[in-house]
Each structure stands twice: as structure tokens, then as C-alpha cells.
Amino acid sequence: MERALDILEKQPTEQADTKAAVLADLATTLIERGDTDSALALLHRRLGIVQQLHGTDDLRVGAALLDVGDVLLLQDKIAEAHAFLVRSMGIYTRAMQERQLSASELLGVAKLRRIYSRIQQARNDVKGVRESLELSIRIYRTVNATWTKFDMALALFHFGRLLRETGHFEEAQTQYEESTRVLEDAVGHDQWNVAASLYERARLHWAQGRLVQAGALVREAKTIEERIMENALTGLSQRQRFAALRLARRAGLDFFLSVAAVALDPQSTYRGLLLWKNAAFHTGRPERPPRDVSDSNAAAVYEEFDAARRRLSRLAFGFTDQERNAEDRGAVAAALAEIERLERTLSRDSAEFRLRRQQARAGFADVCQSLPSDGVLLEYVWYARYEPPATPGADESWTPSYTVFAIPGDNCSRQPLRVDLGPAEPIDRLVKELRAGLKIGLAGLVPVPSVQERAHELGTLVLPSALRQQLKGKSRLVIAPDGMLALMPFALLPGDDAHEFLLETYTVSYIPSGRDLLAFDRAPPGTTTPRLLAVGNPAFGAMPETTRSRLATRAACTLNETILFDPLPGTGIEVAQIGRRAAGLASSAPVIVSGADATKERLFAEIANKTVLHLATHAYFAGEKCQVAGTPRDTRMLAGLGTESVGAVGEDPLLLSGLAMAGANRDPAQGILTALEVTTLDLRHVDLVVLSACDTGLGKLTPGQELLGLRWAFAYAGARNLVTSLWQVPDEPTAALMGQFYNRLWQQNLSSVAALREAQLARLRANRAAGDPRPWDWAAFTVSGPAK
Template sequence: MAASEYQPPRRLARGLASLAASVLLLVSCPGALFAQDQPAAEVDRLSAQIQSLQMAGRFAEAIVLDRRRLELLEQTLGAEHPRVADSLNNLAVLHGVLGDYAEAEALFERTLALRERAFGPTHPLVAKGLYGLAMLYGARGNLTEAQPLAERALAIRRQTLGADHPLVAKSLHGLAMLLMARGTGDAAAEGYFLEALAVWKQTLGEEHPEAARSLHGLAILCRLRGEVERAEALFLRVRAIWEQAYGPEHPDVARSLHNLAGLYLDQGRLDEAKPLFRRALAIREASLGTNHPGLAQSLQGLAQLAVRQGEPELARTSIARALEIQEHNLADSLAAGSERHKRDYLQVLTAAADTAISLHLRSSPADPAAARLAFATVLRRKGRILDVQSGSLAALRAHLAPADQVLLDQWTTARTRLATLAFGGLGEEVPVAADAGAAQSLQREAERLEAALSRRSAEFVALSAPADPQSVQRQIPDATVLVELMLYRPLNLQATRFSEQFAAPRYAVYLFDGRGALDWVDLGEAQAIDATAQVFRNAVRNSALPTAELKAAARRLDRALMEPVRAKLGGRRRLLVSPDGALNLIPFAALVDEQGRFLVERFTIQYLGSGRDLLRLARPASLRRPPLLMADPDFDRAGTVVDRLAAAGKIETRAGKFDALGFAALPATAKEVAALAELLPDAQVLTQAAATESALKRSSAPSILHIATHGFFLHPTAQAENPLLRSGLALAGVNVRKSGGDDGVLTALEVAGLDLRGTRLAVLSACETGLGDVEGGEGVYGLRRALTLAGAKSQLVSLWRVEDAATRDLMVGFYRELRAGAGSGDALRRVQLTMLRSRHYRHPYYWSAFIPSGDWRPMAELFARPGRRP
């Protein structure tokens, strides 16, 4: 409807008196602020038009005018004037409504900073910015960060405006929405909704469209609880209020229609749900544009309904379009913000991906179009954040300007301080616990700097360019199969409640080759497979377990996991395996087939984070510098320190006692790197006191990075919930926390900040360097992820505590095979087969701990002196 047709609700006037307390916060006479009357008149005219367009739901048009108003205000009043912040805040709201979250966040942050400088931290206008930022974070899934902002905004408004102010009701409503989204405070959420409704009723009237927002939130809560009749009555009431206030084509009306349709879908009232989904879709497309997140929600609902109605074509086209919209929005949202924010936002979008995969595997397994859509979705989503983060750092370093270097240095310093805080404090008596408040502050600062770096790097490269099957196909070698394992939640077609929309997670696998042939298997429920995998992990790590018992455990997992895959390989023996979930922590080479053979005897296996890795690995390494070998660090009185702390009961590395870490000497590693140095004649070798954390951080992109030392992986504690802070390496001086200017504890968080853009191979010859927190779809948050983020193209890491002599022999053999022209997967397999046939090392405990990931191509040229052919 046109702006001129809009008539404000009759009850709106009742709220004006309640807003009087806020009038002094704004400029009562805009014209008085300007030196001339003409700019004032133009600002007033634009303001009236913007308000009219917003009330009519024509947000894109409102943004154009608001940009013009902002330019006029900045030219006339200056960029720091509070009136400028009003326009900035309104622009932020508009961009948020249209789903442009990255732009909205930048505008809200600028608004908040300006108002805090102008008015101080407890002004109601500051609360307005806090509230807007909190709601934006909520829409992006950053709920943990959103809640304290919303609580702070509520406290300011209560203190300055009184408990019965409409803006207090708005804050109560927003806080209730966040608590409901977190799923941990339904009772508290309902209390806030009811408190907000009481204020709305007293100030604006219970039929006011703002009051209807809290009614709508309460209806959603009832739907989540399964209170069907109450939810339906509330949705219908809200729809009537918004239609009367805004007209039938407003986006808010579409929102009520969409949620009512979802309620009917829960109940199996499919014929009633379908027209509501379609109408919501039409309104959103007309008013919000073709790429709005709300449009994707309506399409997703329509797809799920079509699956339940047995309409696979409608389901496929609807979910395909929803995924395209999400992909469009991901490109902007993943180009900015910290990794945690990106991960949270991707979690908001998982339902659409699960729907596409479920549609194929469970409803249309014979439909090639559904298969291609599902596989393309896996490639687009799995490992997406790792790809973005590694690309961001690489792009930034390749185009480093002085201002970028300052940011990068600040970010690196913040992360080092965070790691030092977690692991520092080793005193003469009892270690001092790290300060949790300081750690949280440093974490926020590191994330702020990371977000700034993301914004800078986005100018140089399209970080979120989607991976497509055709691009990946071109990178798969001949006679090789990409084995893309993934977790998904199947649609529950018998669901009667929203919480039952998806069934228990399952594992599936897609097989893809260089000819474009695609196949798949639905492997079964993840819980059962994970339990079998854990039994196998326990067995393979136990060198004392008889081989027969180990093989029985390996065979059980193989039967569930790889036997169905082998049936589709057609005799091909080279596998690029991309695990998911807990399967990231097992050595596939040690599984046992139907004939009782280990898979290493039949296949060459290289690991990937996801099939999209092939696109990154295809880019040539930019630098060529001598290898760097580090081993046998002088841990400085390690035995004394360990004995003292053990006697005091402070050595609990598995439980996460960071400040109690102490390490014993590793003289065998000196022999290991001495043998490797003969194979790498131009390598730089750092041992004993020279093998410091600072020396490693000063190095830049060695062609090969080999570190032979202690590794560790710790369980979470209050001191460090960040998984990259709980795994790492011990270097010289670690036991006294002095390592050439650092503390000697090189965490994965710090490894991610190294410059390894030209590093072809990174080998961590240490215990448990392949472990970390498993994140579905994103792999293992630990050292191997950190090495990829730093730029290393391939890695060799371990899955359990390794034996010194076996590791030395494996490493020397591995490098000899590399020098002879083998790729990392082939090189490792040849050594493993030799060990398997030996007398002492035939148990998989000795030969299967290390796994090769990343680039599989030969690298014999790295073993020649510069200027000489290998």
C-alpha cells in the first residue's frame, strides 16, 4: 500500500503522552540546529517520508531516503552530532529488517560509540543502541553475546524512564525473545512477555501493533511448548491486529502467517498450512525483496510441507531457492565478524541444509536432481568457516598495508596474552589461577580485532564464494574418489511438535570422482556409529591389546562405515576422505575389511576437512623458503618441576590444570631431526635452548615445518573455554614459562596466527596433535585446524600418545619416501606397510596414530637445495 494510504492506529495517540519523557532526549526543534532553514526543512521532509515508508513496510525505499538524510545531517551538523546518531540508528534498523546484518552491525556499533561519547554510558539513547545491537546478534544466532546487551539496555531504561515506559516494554520483549531462542529460560521468557504486555496495555493499549509483538512472541513460545490451542488463538489475534494497523500486505502480517502455518504443519493440518505459507511468501517477496532471510524461512516451511504431502518436485524447488537466498546472505555475513559469530550464524541456517539432504536420502533417493542439490549443499556448508577464515588471513597477508599490519600485530598480541593468561602463573609454591574476568576481556578484544581484520580482507578477495560440484570435480585426481562423510538430521514426517521436527542425527556419505559420477549411502544413526568408533579408538590406542581383539573392534566399525562405501568404489584405491563429527578422531587405515585386512593394505587415504578444500589446495604456494626443524627443546628442569607439582597433586593435564603443565626431556627427538637434516640439506635446525616459542613465531613460511616435542590436549575449564587454547605444543623454557620472550606453551590459538602461507607440509611429531573439540561440519578445533588457518597446505598430526622409537622410525621413513617422489598419503602408507610387516611395530598403535591431511601431491622439489634439481 502507498505511504499516503496509511492511517496510524487510533490508539497510537494514547502512547504519545507516555513517550514524553523521551522527547527531551531528541531534538525538539530540528530547524534550530541548522544555520539555514533550507537544510532543516529538507531533513524534516525526509524524516516524514522515511517514517511513512517504514510504516508501510517499504524498507528499501526508506533506506535510500535515510542515506540522503544522513549525508545532509553530517554536512550541516558534523559527523559527531547526536542527531546524526539518530539517522545512523534508523539505518541500522532498516538494514537489519532487510537481512543485511553485516551493514546493520557496523551502523549499530557506530551509533552506540557516538552516543556513549555524547551522553555517557547510562543514557536512554545508549540503551536504544544496545537494544538494537542485541536484537541483531539474536537474529544472527549470537545469543550468548546478545543477552547481556539486552539486560543492560533494560536496566538503563528502567532506571531513567521508569518501569511503565513503552521502551521498557520493548526491552522486556526483546529479552524474552533471546531467552526463548536460547532454549534455557522458557519460564523467564514468559514472565518477561507478560510483564511487557502489562506495560503495553497501560501505555499504548493491548490492541496496539507494538503490543502485538509481545503477543506474537508469547504465541511462538506456546508453539515451542506444544500448547497448540493457546498458540493458535494468539497467532490469529496478532494477525488481526497487524492487518488492521498496517494493511494485509505488510511484512509483519507475513510473519504471523508464516508462524501460524508452522503451527499447522506441526499438527499435520497440511491443507491449512499450505496457503498460509504461500501468502507469507508472496508478501515477503513483494515487500522485502528476493533475497530476504524471511523469504528463505517461508520457502523452507513450504518445502517441509511438500515433503510431508508427497510432492518432491515442489519440495526440491522450494528448498533449492531457500538455500540460494541463504547463500547470497552468507557471502556478506561471513565476510565480517569473528569466527564465533560466523559459526553462530551458520547454526541458524542448519535446518535448510538438513531439509535438502533429508529430501534426497529419505524421500527422493532415486532423484538425480535431489542428489545433486544435497551434495552441492554439503560442499557449500561443510568446512565453510575454516575456508573463510584461512582465506581471509591469506588475502590480508598478501595485500598487507601499514594499517593492516598494525591490526594484525594487535590481534596476534591479544591472542598471545590470552594464551599466557591461561597457562601462566607458575610460581615457587602453588600455581596462581588465571583471572577469568581478564581472560574474557582479552577474548572480546581479540574477537573485535579479528572482526576488523575480516572486514579489511574482504576488500581483496571474495571470501565466501561457494564451492560447486563442477569446480571440485576438476580437482579430483584420476582413479580417486572423494568420500564426503557428513552428519545430518532427517525430517521427522510423523512429528506433531516443533521440537520433533527433525529426528536423531545420522551419518551419510557422498562419493564423487573426477568424471562427475555421484553416489551415496545413508549409513545410519550417528549415536550407534559414534559408540562403535569410540570402542575402536580405545582399542587401537592400547598397544597391549591382542591383535585379534583390536581387529574385532576395527571390523565392527568398518562394517558400519566403510564396507558400504567399498561396494561403490569400483576397484579404485585412492580415497580423499572427509570425515565429520567423531569420525575425525579415528584412523581409517586401521579399519579391517571382510578378509581381515587393514584398509592400509588396500587403499591410499588422504584426509580433507571437506571437499571444498580441493579448491584452496589447487592454488600454488607463493613462497619457497628453507625447511625449519625443531626438536628436543630444553624444558628447563622438567623433572624437578613435574615431581614437585605431582607431589602437590597439581598435575592434572587431562582435567585442564593449565598452570601445572610440566614436561620431561625428549632426547630421542634430537636423533629424529638429525636424520631428517641429512634428507633436507638446507634446513634450519633448532634444538635445546634454541627451540623457543619466539623463534618459531619469528619464522616465516618455511617450505617444511617439522616440530618434534610434547603435545597436549586438555578438557575445558573456566579458565579457557576456547578450544584453540586447550591444545598446543611445549617448547624450550616451558616449565619455567620463559621461552625467548614467550612462555613456551604454544597454543593452537597462537599457531593460527603464524605465517605459513608458503608451507607445503607441517609435521607435528608429538602426542595428540590431531585432537581437539569436534564441531559437526567444521572438523576438529585444535592444532590441525590452526595449521590450516595459518596457511600450511598439508599436515601430519597424531591421534594419541605415540611411542618415541616408533615415531622416529616412521618419520625418517616418511621423509625418505617424500624425497623419492611420493605424496604425503602414499609416503605414509608405504612406511605403515613396512611397520605392519615388522616384528615390533605391527600393532596399529605404532603405525596408525599419524594421519595425513591436505595436499596429496608430490613435493620432492623441497628436498633439493635452492637452484638444484631434486
Template sequence: MPPIRRALATLLILGMGAARALDTNDLAAAEKELEALVADWEAAWQKAPSDENAIELGRALQALGVIERQAGKAEEALPHLQTAVERLATDSPAGRSDALEALAMAEQDLGKGTDAEKHLRQVIELRPEGAERLQGTDNLALNLLAQGNYPEAGELLRQALDATPADDVESRARRLGNLGRYLHVLGSHARAADTFREALALKFENPELRLSLSSQLALSNLRLGKTEEARKGMEEAASEARTFYHDTPFRAVPFINNLGALDLSAGNASEARASFAEALALLEKSFDPQHPSLITPLNNLGAAQQAEGDYKGAEQSLRRAAALQEKHLPRIHLQTAETARNLARNALLSGAPNAAAEINRATNIGISVIESAAPEIDRATELGIAVLDELIGHGSEQERLNFLQRHDLVSLPCATGDPQRIAHVLLATKARLFDAMLSGGKTDAVPDWQTVQKSLAPGSALVDATRFTALDGTDTYGAVILLPQGPPKWVLLGTEEDLQRWLAAFRERLAWRASALAGKSNPPPALKLRGILRSLHQKFWEPIARELPAETQHIAFSPDGALHFLPLPALMDEGMQPLCSRFLQVATVTSGRDLLNPAATTKLSSSPWELLGVSEFPKSKEPPGDDPLLELLASLADMPGTADEMSRLEKLAPRGSEFLRNEKASEQALASLPKAPAVLHLGCHAFFLADDLSPATDLDFDEHADLLHAGGLLLHGAALRKADSPLFSPDDDLLFPSEVAKLPLQGTRLVTLSSCESGAGTAVSGEGLLGLRRGFALAGAREVVVALWPVSDRSTPEFMERFYQLALASDRPAQALWQCQREFLAKAKNDDEFEAAVLRYAPFVLSQNTPLATGAEIAAAQSTSTPATKPAFPWKRLALVLPLLLFVVARLFKRRTA
């Protein structure tokens, strides 16, 4: 029973007038009756200040305060409830807890979140286990959610829901709604929508709760892009709310706000502004101008005015929202960060209305505009990073990925074109979730760019790329270039549309070349590979190359978005030479912070390797049906070239290395390694089922959870999988990235995936690539080699042999891979040979989380007869003694049979 009803029920002398007023929702009449009752008990207490009279007065004050709060008069309710708590000091724990809870609700309405939190914690302490305590837990969780303490709020909401009996349907629906709100705030809109649907499916009678849940579901659908479904739900909820809350119209504000959000997302800025203005007017009629409930409509109104081009009006609305946030909210808060971003964007747009066009022409905004907008941008960035730090170590991977997708921290700094500002935000934001997962949830202090610069050896550079949204809404790319000396440089690259178009043409030409090499005669695409690679170079590398000194030979490249799929070694420069002929190496890192990690202490030749090779894949006899994965497994071809590859590498691997072939190359064997090998080499199939390689910006990773296991590794028995097989199994020989991440590879220096499409994955802007290379890095590998597109197993043995020769000779795998690609691509004498070489040798890329190791070109003999790490087997000496050996064996056999 809510505190108001319980308080009134205990007031045996309560007049029937107040009771009838409450039943008819006539709050004004109830308030008048209760004021008279308070006056009577106040007089009685003044005359005889006994504990009994104090308690009766306290209950009357509590009832009055609750009614005043329900009527929107939290300022009047607060002193009444404070006095109620004082008078009820000698009441039972239940009575005291009710008064404290009512006080906390009023404090929360007035933006006194910290005071409310203190009193709600006291409520929980006073109440025994059971429904009453769960109600206090609900209120504390929602208080913490409002204050921005998201981790504890989520934990409490789940605890309360788990403890709610299934037959208490209204409480369960309410708590599902609370959990849905939490998920929605953090950007997990698909799970929020499912939670609201689950709540609405319960059979409860409360029409107000059902209305709230329906509106929240509609808002989640809007965030998921289900516009028509969202519009229907929001319009119905707003219409019903205007009727339901006729006597207290301010309670309809959340529903009107949702309608405005719908119009704003659809580009109807004027309609959105009208809805937000209506919501604001309703609140201003009922509340003080400093009331915290005004924050949301003010921020929304400012966003709508900005979209209309009314920058002055937007500035006023947003400033009012920011002032109220400063008064009522903690500094680190999602809502505060959102308003700060809106203010910063407004400062840019108001100072340079044509800023978007200037950016698209690859020019910077004027210095005066940057200077005027800089404080707002820096504040917004600082607040956003603080929220990121708060959340990055908590929640499931899906929840954290959803949060990262919904909160863009890089676009505003990129809009200024200020290299130092952009360098700072990239170091503070890129791959933070990856690093937090790698460190078990810990988040280290973010280094400045000067610290990263000190790690760069002469002749090296860091190219830190980012995908961002320009002021005109265009998704584009840029890069910060950091050299061993001097300030960072910022260059603009091509757009997302450019990149996707040329990558599609590249993949189409590669597919045609592969079919041609297989003997199929299909008409070729119009564009040849050299032209495509030249265009990619012009848009996505040439602006970088112009800023690199001639002595730069070693590059650490941190890609973002679809730049992960850029065929770097094969890009054609202005002289129509592949990029791998220009530099000694280009190694991939997830962020510039990787360059500050300790160097790998394990040498490639210092301890045994583990090599798994699968050349034969037994198949299931069951039909695959419509399952894409089963269809893929049924079509797996054997890989005879893997046997050759393993034989070649056996001559190079250190003593004690283990070679597991075919049925011995199992998931169990890989998961039960007694010791992390220096090198793990996997010659097998890999797969990636998702078609879209564009970066995930609006994806919900709960709605699209399949993206976290869209690819994987296929060992010997993987194709025996059946339709009813569980998704994850420790012995099915199919390893998804999450299973790879659990492998015992702490201390492994290098993992090489000699597998088709092992480098594919879902690109998450600012966070890297979700796929196998991420999984192996999380497992502990310092360097990982993957392939970005399918490659024939017959072409890899010689390439892998040469790669390991160069790596063993230098102990620099990244440079060895780049040099190996240069050697193989240089052998091409014409276009046909070049396209075949790109297909076979350019897909391999090495990513590392170690400092960039530099050195001169690697000198290593190409002969396999004298391995670098162990003596060759003495075949010539054996040939000399073989006749003698045969003679001795024959004599022994003759004696035994005599």
C-alpha cells in the same frame, strides 16, 4: 527528545487538550485535537502561503503523523508525514531532520525499507554530532538490520553505543538493547544475553524499555537452552505487556510470539500454535492484511502447524509470509531464507508423511515427492547460500561460527537423496568460513561438481561426507562420491549415535592397551579393537566402498562432524584387513574446493627444513591449584624419544636445515623464522582439554569461547606457566591455534606435528575441526600431519623416519603417510601386536588444501645410511685417516711444548 515531543513543544498554539491526551496516553483524543489543528493551519497556509505558515502546517502534520503511527495507523500517517516534509523544506536543519525521521519510521512500518533508509541517511547528514545524530544512527542501523544489511548495521550500532555518554543511562540501555537484538539475529545468543543484562543493570526509569529488554533476554536464554529461566522471563513479560498495552494490544505481539517460540522449542506444538494465532489475530485487527508486521507470526504459525502435522494449514500460513516478504523485504534476508526452508520442509513432509521412516531405512523418498519439493528446496538452499555469502566475510570468528551453527543448509537437500543437489550444496557451504579466513575475507565463486570432477585423475575419487538432520530429527551422516567420470553418487552412513558409541569404545580400548603396554594390569574392555574397527567400517565406510570401482586407489576424503576422528587407516574390511591395505592413499581435505587450488610448488627436498624437538620440560614449582591446564602442565613427562627422532631426521633433511632442541625450541624462535621452511617438524607435547568430541551444533562460541583455545602446542618452557600468566603471550612457549595461525608459514609445504592429540579439536558441522591443523593451514601450510590420540614418543622415531623417506622419494606426503601406516600395521602377527600397532601408528592423518597427487606404490629403501637429499657423512673414510690425523696433532702439540 523524540520527534513527537519536540514537534509538539514548538507548537506554542497547541491546545491543552492534545497535551493532556498525550500525557494520559489517550492517542485517539490527541489525534482528534491534532486533526483540528492541521485543518486550522491548512486554512491559514491556503490563505497566505508564506514560509512561516508552511512550517507551522508542516509541524502540525508531523505531530499528527507520529500520533497516527503510534496508534498503528501507519497507512494514514504516511501521506501526512510526506506532506510535512514538503512544507518544512525551508525549516531549520533540526526541523527538517525530525520530519524526515518521522517519515522514515512510518515507511519502515509499511515495509518500505529502502525509502526509509534513504531518508534516515538524510537525517544523519542534517544533524550535527551529538545525541540527535546518534538517534538517527540508531534508527538507520535498525533499518539496515531489518533489511538484512548485517555488516553495516553492526558497525553503526557499535559506533552509536561507543559514543553514548555513561551518564545518559536510558540512551545507553536502549543502544545496548539494539546491539543485543543484532547479536541475537546473527545467532550470538550468549553475547546478546550479556548485553541485555548489562542494559537492565542500568538505573533508568522507562518501564516500556525495561519490559522489552527483559523479554529479549528471556528469548536469548531460550536459544541457549536455559528453558526454565526463559519461561519465567517470558511469562512475566507477556503478562506485563498485556496490561501495559491494554489500549494498543498489538504492541504485546512480540511478547506473545516469544511464548509461542518457547512452547515450540519444548515440543508443545498446539500451545505454540495458539500463541502464534493470538499474535496474528491482534495484528490483523490493527493493520492491513499486507502489513509487514504479519510476517513473523505467520512464519511461526506455519512452523507450529507443520509440527502438529497440519501440512495444509502450514502451507497457507507460510505462503502468506513468503508473499509479504517478497513485497517488503530484500531477497537476501535471514527471515526470507527461514521461511523458504520451512516451505521446503513442508513440501517434503506433505508429499511423503512417512519420509522420515524411509530415510531411516536407507531408502530415498519417492521420485514424485522429490520433484514436487525440489523447487522449494532449491529456492531455500539458494537463499541460504546467498545469506552465507553476505555474512561469511564479516564479524569475529565467534560470530560467524555462531551463524553457521544456527543455519542448517544441508539437511533439506540430503533429505531428497539427490546426489547432484547434495554435491552442489556441499561445495557451496563446507568450510566457507575457513576459506574466507584463509583469503582475508574474500569469497570466491563456488565451483560446480563437474569442475571438481575434472581435477580427479584416473583411479581417484572424492568422498565428500556430511552430517545432517533427517526429517524425523535424527542426526546422521551421508557422503557424496565423485569419480573421474559419471554423475555423483549419494550413500547414507550411520547415525551420530552410532558413531559416538563406537568411537567411545575405540578410545576405551586404546586407553586400556596403552596402560597394558605401560605395565599396568587393568581388566580389559569387553570389545576388542578388531571388532570395534570392523563395526566402524560397516557403518561409515562400507557403503562408500561398495560404490568405488576396483581401480580406485587414491581418495580425497572430506569429513564432517565426528568423522574427523574416524581411525581410517585401521578400519577393518570384510576380509578383516585394515583399510590402508586396500588403497594407496586417503588424504583429508576440508572441502572438494581444495582440489581446485594450485598445486604446491615447493618440493620437500628443495629448501631447508625447520625442526624443533623438545625432550625435556622444566616445571614450575608453584602448585597448579584447580586450573586444568596447570594440572596438565605439572604432569608433563619428558620425551626422550624425541632426541632419537631428531637424530634420525637430521640424516634426511636437506642441507641448511635448522635443528632447534629443548631450550632453543621456543615460541619466539618459531614466530621469528626468517623464511618459511619447506618442512616444519615439531616433536613436542600437544594438549586438548575439552572432553566432548561430538560435533558442535547448539554451541554458542561466545558462551564457550574456551573451545577456541581448548588445545595447543607445548614447547620447551610451557610448563613454567603460572596461575597469573596471561592467556596469550608471545614468549610463554604455549601456542594456541589462534597464535599458530599467525606464524610466518606462507610457502611451507608440510607441517608435521609429532605430538600427542595434536589432531584433536572441536568438530563444527560443515566447517571442519577447530584446532591446530586449522591453525597451521591458516598460517599458510599446504599439508599438515597430526595425531588423533596420544602416542608414545619412543614409538614415533622409526615411523617418522620411514614417513620422510617415502615422502622424499615421491614428493607425495599423503600417500607416503598412508603407505607408512600400511607397512607398520602389516608387521602385526596377532591381536596384541595389532592393537599396539594401531595405538602407535594409526593416529596420524594428513590434511591438505592441494590437488590430490597420485602415483604408484612408493619405492624407497629403508636404510638411513644414504639419505635421499644429501650424502652421508664419510664415517669409513674418517676411520682410515684418523690414525694419521692423531699422529699429526701429536707432533704439532709436541713442537709447541718443546
């Protein structure tokens, strides 16, 4: 697309009409991929060109206004869309009053009325919606042009929905069936829109109590989605994948999970869920070429891709919003465009690598067989639960909810258990309250009972008795969380047999989704002979007053507070002790880096062939209200880089998380290792990454996808096991916990999951002996990785 735009910019002025037409075609391609933001920018450019060429009252301007309004409606920007559509309507109305329109111009009227009907529907103008859609369909039938079949199918689809919602079920069935036939004739069978049409027909059957028919249509729609999912996401950038997945979710996932609860067996439902959950990670991760890749061109493209991501990270911290001039903004835009171009290139070229791997699509049996026999997988999912209207014409409902699938590893011949947990609101509220209590519990401001009361309430909601029955006789608990549950350690919930914490009855680990268990098909490098790289106590540097003023706001995240990373001398002692423990076991001397040497460049240089990375420093996540200088000095604090609503999300969500390295206070561009930069590393030789810092397990929440943060980035880079934290962690207790963790990992040869559990139990017992379990001291750290 970039090449096409470059060619367009060089075209002479007299070819402006051609430029406008090409911009419209490119925007259509982007919309099909789910990238409505980029499409909208192109359509605004096209509108400006057409207005400059033809004035403000030409039908070509009306068509351009219509297309802008259409995309704004896709983004649910009703008021903005209305303004553009009303202007378009005025142009078409005046033209019809003055002369007889041609067939192509009439098709513009049909499209306008079809799209404007969505505005009327938002305003509950049922009569207006019907009149608009009937006129639109009459025009499409009269003109009967091959290239309008898709638009006609959409008009029939929306008319069928109107009839269903008003209780005219037989008429709705006729419209839906014709819509599907026309749509398949226009675009073929295996298309997102065909799947969406089938889901809509299933809603009609459900409204009439025909659950068998609804279930059959849902199965057919999910089969289509399964066939096209990989191809649909191939050739897209990461941002475009998330946009496409949002559209796919809107089209059918929420409804699929809703109707499946009453019409499908749990095994079929779980397979459909696995197709979608964490799909952006699974379709993106194979883009890194194999280590032994012989294609020098592919390797060169990947090196270029790494360089572009690092360049964007430096630009994000290079200047404030106030300092951004046109040249600065152009540099950021150019870096983003280059990253997306290279991502799409790698995504297309990686199809050969994916085929070479020949990894079968994951289903219930595949996941179950990847579990240990003494383990249970609990796969949670957030979704909007659909309920049909109680009576014809009444409102239907979509309620944010949670459901969970329980899969025991010792019986793969039976169906998984699905348990609906009800509305998400009370669960999410309790997670937030629990996290808030744990954070300020560090200062002794919250008595333990209030934290444990929240944990007990939460436990009754997310681990009801039906799930507890599945856990009996098991010792391993593998959690695949979703939504706000990804921000909570399940080890804090009440345990079985009168134990205070789940930690005391189960070994708990985490994965993004069940099919991630299948990704760990390579043998681990082994932890008994670790090759260790440990980084601690970086020299962040003093922050001069001029720098403090300059960093009051950031290019990526606007924040009216000073950013300051305080020294962490305890982490220097921590990594030195870990190094001594590894020295007697390693086949090569451990590498310990601290002080002024703990730079990004040194990390990049030393990381090759290491199997264990231990990074003890400040971390940041800019998706929650930040905490800055002035908080307790012995805490590895969230160092304050903004909120989720600021500009960094628009640039790249992986800029919202990172680690502070040497020089971070003097020059953040050189001293901050962003999650985006982490994705440029090749960590496929790394068995364990320990992020001994605060909030390293946090990230940007995207329902159904892994948190976009440090944990996601290290997993994307290839690390097998990750130890991360979910809140601020005190310096001294963390150093003690890490010492106990490595003792059990290397001296007792335990897995990382078992070693962390034993270390946390030791801290819990010590705290209890002192009269206070202090869960905030030990429960923040979690392990994600393979179950076996």
C-alpha cells in the same frame, strides 16, 4: 559497534533512554549475525537502565524483558525465557486493565504473544499457541505499520507451522504463502528468513507426499543461501561465523539433506553441501593479505591482529581461576574484544582480495576434476535426518545420521553416488570404543582381536558394499570426514581382497571438504630440496612446588590436577636424524633446535622461508578427559588441560590445543604454543608440517566444520600438507616411523601421503613378524592436504 558503545558510556545520565535504545539496536544487529551471546549481554544492560529510570512496572520494562526472553528462546533456554516473559506478560496485562493502549504499545502485546506462543508450544499447549498467534496476527493487521511486517511474517510463519503439525494442510499453505510475501516485502528476497520460509513450505508438501513441489522449494531456498552465504559471513569474527552457521544449519541444511535424499539428484545435493561444509574456514582464510600486499594499512592491521591473539594466549595461562581479579578478567575481555574488532575489520577489507581471486563456487565437476584419476573422494556428513509425521498430528522426527557422497576421479560426467549410512549413534559409539581400545592397547591391556573387531564392525557401517564397489580398481582414497569420523583413521578398517587393513589396499589422505581440493591452486615448493626446521626435546623445565600449586587449575581450563610435561629425550635423537637426512638434499643447511633453545621465540624467528617443519614435542587437546603425569614416561601424552565444557571454549576454542615448548613447566604463558598463536604465522611457503606428537589431529567438534585444533590452525596459516596424530603415540616407534617416512619422502621422492603409507606398512610388517600387528604403533598418524 565498540565505538558506539564507547560513545554511549560517555553520555550524561539524562540521556539514559537514548543509551537504552541504542543498546537494543546494537543487539538486533548482533542477533542478525547469529551472535546471541553478545546480544544478550547488551539487552541485560538495557534492562538495567530502563528499570533504574522507570521502575519495575513500566511498559518499557515489559518490552526490555520481552527482548531478553526472545533471545533466551533462540538459545533454547526455555525455563529462563519463561521467567522473563511471564514478568513481561504481567506488566502488559496490568496496563491493558488500566487504560487503552496506543498502537505502538499494542504492537508490544502482539510481539509478546507471538514469542510466548513458543513457550506454549514447548509445553504442547496447542490451544494456547493458536490463541496467542491469532491475537498477534489480528493486532498486526489492525495497526498495519510498515515496520511491523517482519514480526507479522514471523507470526504467520509460526501459525502455518501449527496448522501443518495439526494436519490442517490447506490453511497452513495459505498462512505460509502470505508469510513469504510479507517477509519479502519487509526484507527482500535474498535473506536467511526467506530461505527458512521456503524450507517450511517444503515440509508441508512433503507431509502431503508432494515430493516434486518440496524439491523445487528446497532448490529455490538453497539458491538464496548460495547467493548470500559469502556476503552474510563477510565482516564477522570467527566466533560470529560459527554462530551464524549454527543458525543456518538449524534453518535449513539438515532438512535440505533430508528432502534431497528423496527429491533431488545427488549432484545438486552435493553442491548444496559444499556451500556449507567447512564454510567458516573458507570465509576466514582469505583474510590474510597477500605477501606482496602494497597496502601498508592492511599489513599494519594484520600485525595488530597477530599481536592481540598472542596476547590472549599468554593471558589464558597467566593465572588461575581463583587468582582472577577484576583487572585480570578485564584484560582477557579486552583482548577478546580487540581480536573480534580486528577480525571484523580484516573480514570486511578482505572482500577485495576475494574478488581479485575470482574463485568460482565449487560444484561436483570442480571437485571431481581436482581428483587423481585413480582416486575416489568419500565426502561424509553428519546431519539430523528429518522424517515427516506418519499421520496428521503425529510427531515428526529428527535423527542424527550420516550420509556419504562417493566421487571417482575418472568419470566426472556421471552423478556422484550418495549412500545413507543410517543413525549416527552406533557409528559414534564404535569410534569411541575403538579409540579407547587403541589408547590402552599401548599398555598391552587390550588384545588385538577386540580392537580389530570394533574396526570390522565400523567398516561395515561406514564402508558398506555400495561404497566398496566404487573403490574397485582405484588406489587412492581421499576422505572428507565429519562428526566423530574425523577422530578415526580409515586405514585401520578392513581392507579389500582379504587384507587385514585398508592401509594395505589404498593410499589414504584426508581433507576437510571436497572444495578444499580447489584451494591448492599454487605450485608446491617441492620436497626434493627441503628447507627444514626441526624442533625436538624442548627443555620444559622443572616445576617447583609453588608453581605446581598455582597450576592446579588454569585460567582457560579448570582442572584439579597438576600439569607436568615430562622430558622427551627420544625426540632429540629423532630430529637430529631427520636433520642428517635433509643435510645432503637441502639448498641450505637444516635448522635443528632442541633443549633450552626450543622456545616459541626461536620458532618464530627461524620459520621464515622454511618448506618443512617438524615439531616433536608434547601436544595437548583439552576436549577429552585429560591424562596427566603418571602415565608411561616414553609416551608423548595428552598433557592435561581440561574438558570441553570449561571456560576456554567461551574464550576461544583454539586455546584448547597447543604444543609444549621450552619452559612450559615454569611459565606456560611463554612455553605453550597454542593453536590460536599458530594462526598468527604465515606458512604459505611451507609444503609440509609434521606434528610428531600425540593428539595433534584432534580438536573441538563442530558438525560440518573442520576440527578446531592444531590441524585447523596450521592449515589456516597456509601449510599445504599436514601430518598429525589422533591418539597417544609411543616415543620409540614414532621415531622409527618418522625416519622411514623421511627416507621415502626424500630418498624415493614420494609424496607425503605415499611416504607415510609406505612407512606405516613397514611398521605393520615388522610388528607382524614379531607376532602382533600393534596398530596403535603406526595408525595414529594421518596426512591431510591436496589429493594430487
